[in-house]
Amino acid sequence: MVYDVAVIGAGVIGSMIAMELSHYNIRSVVVEKFNDVAMGTTKANSAIVHAGFDAVPGTLKAKLNVEGTALMPEYCKRLHVPFKNTGSVVVAFSDEQMNTVQALYDRGVQNGVKDMEIIDEAKLREIEPHISNEAKGALYARTAGIVCPYQLAIASAENAVLNGTEIKLNYNVCKIDFDEVKKIFTVSDGREEVKAKYVINAAGIFSGKVANMIGDDSVNITYRKGEYMLMDKTMNYLANTVIFQCPTEMGKGVLVTNTVDGNLLVGPSSLDIAYNTEDLSTNSEVLDSVFASAIKSVPELNMRNVITSFAGIRAHDNSNDFIIGPSKANGAFINVAGIESPGLSAAPAIGVYVKDMLLGIMGGAELKENYEPSRKAPVRFNELSNEERKALIEKDSRYGRIICRCETVTEGEILDAIHSPIPARDVDAVKRRTRAGMGRCQGGFCGSKVVELIARENGDNLDDITKFGGKSKLLVGKTK
Secondary structure (H helix, E strand, O other), rough: OOEEEEEEEEOOHHHHHHHHHHOOOOOOEEEEEOOOOOHHHHHOOEEOOOOOOOOOOHHHHHHHHHHHHHHHHHHHHHHOEEOOOOOEEEEEHHHHHHHHHHHHHHHHHHHOOEEEEEHHHHHHHHHOOOOOOOEEEEEEEEEEEEHHHHHHHHHHHHHHHHHHEEEEOOOOOEEEEOOOOOOOOEEEOOOEEEEEEEEEEHHHHHHHHHHOOOOOOOEEEEEEEEEEEEEOOOHHOOOOEEEEEEOOOOOOOOOEEEOOOOEEEEEEEOOOEEEOOOOOOOOHHHHHHHHHHHHHHHHOOOOHHEEEEEEEEEEEEEOOOOOEEEOOOOOOHHHHHHEOOOOOHHHHHHHHHHHHHHHHHHHHEEEEOOOOOOOOOOOHHHHOHHHHHHHHHOOOHHHOOOOOOOOEEEEHHHHHOOOOOOOOOOHHHHHHOOOOOOOOOOOOHHHHHHHHHHHHHHOOOHHHOOOOOOEEEOOOOOOO
């Protein structure tokens, strides 16, 4: 079989592109290195939908950020993904930083950002009562918000699959050949070959390596690591918006924000690394530095309320802009690279932009008559009323068995995840879809139950179940 398009990478960018292509009579396949979608930068970032005032005017970052943020509410509604329009503040702690705030406002105006305002200390304190007494004022951007990045990627990928897109997980691309006569790419992971007329490189931090496989050395990725701390939901009263500090050359700085699920998120650090691009360990000294920066904004933060820490690696290109376009080495190969912040905000617009670009190169394609624009809304038992819960349990008693007590996740929800259009094959995949294991105990009580359910439903042995695929086995054998 020869596909029309092969998308390399199933993060939020690759998944959004695949979803947009699935509107058309285009035979597409997505290949993903890991055991699930959303396993790279998508699963570990700030989850912010930026207003769009930070990017340099005239760049793709600026254009696609503003367009993507405008599309985000409707996309999330259609795909049943949590989104909250919280707004954001960039806090200044000196007169000099107020000048930076003014410059950001002016830049936002050039980028077409709506509903911005420079506010004084009194107005800032009305919006954020727990802000530091050192704050002088802020840039208030009402269009900013928060979203769940991995749920957005999962939902987009599931919608693509429902509309006929194929997906191949655990497919680590190691070689790409091109037949000059047939005009066909052959993508290989060393075990299986995928043939396609066009290739879209959405491989995240690996996009430079993938581009090199066709002789394209134009993608120069710097691996930029960020570490975060996630706090208990009892702390979410400390922030009403996304609280930024004035940005630096290394990024938007340490922020304090709620998540869509009600936790408080603090971070990230920003450190360029030149080694082990899959090292997601955290460092106590780095986290201490992150916390020290965060309490400049919100002094009431308390380390005792941290329930977990995590790290992510983002792909920074030396051009300081997104790289989106046909490769100079082969016009049928489209690079979608260097998608760092505000990549999540821009994701819906990037999907449309790449789809339109590819259709232009292909000479067009017909829309599907039976395209399904949505997906079935997942059950979220903890958000239902008592009457809705009772009715659900009467239909299926499995929704009456609580597996994760911290997040009130039921057996029925976990089984839905295991049997979803892109099945959850490991414990972390279940966690991303249902939040089982994301509470205060971090899976200490429900983890073994989740392992049992995955094994039971798939007919696997308990010691075959992994945390996140590969060699991450949770059990090594029986003790008795």
